[in-house]
Amino acid sequence: MHLALPQRCDQRCGRWRDHRQVTNAILHRVRTGVQWRDPPERFGPGTTVCERHRLWSGDGTWERLLRQVQAAADAAGEIDWDIPVDSSPGRIQ
Secondary structure, three states, X not given: OOOOOOOOOOOOOOOOOOHHHHHHHHHHXXXXXXXXXXXXXXXXXXXXXXXXXXXXXXXXHHHHHHHHHHHHHHHOOOOOOOOOOOOOOOOOO
């Protein structure tokens, strides 16, 4: 499956750091909860990771990627859309 990622940023010239590297850094941060400024060196500068996340969140890239991944998984029968619901009353103490 090929995900369509932005080709360049209109606000700067030159090449972006590798999308895979930055995406892995963002996912690492989500999984571990590390600060944006403290990613492992293999992911590159924390400012790059934070800025790419901010840009992609703002322009809808993350939403589009999620829809693409969900559509591919659904077509392959890998998603179970049924959600079990327990309607028994519960008491909060």
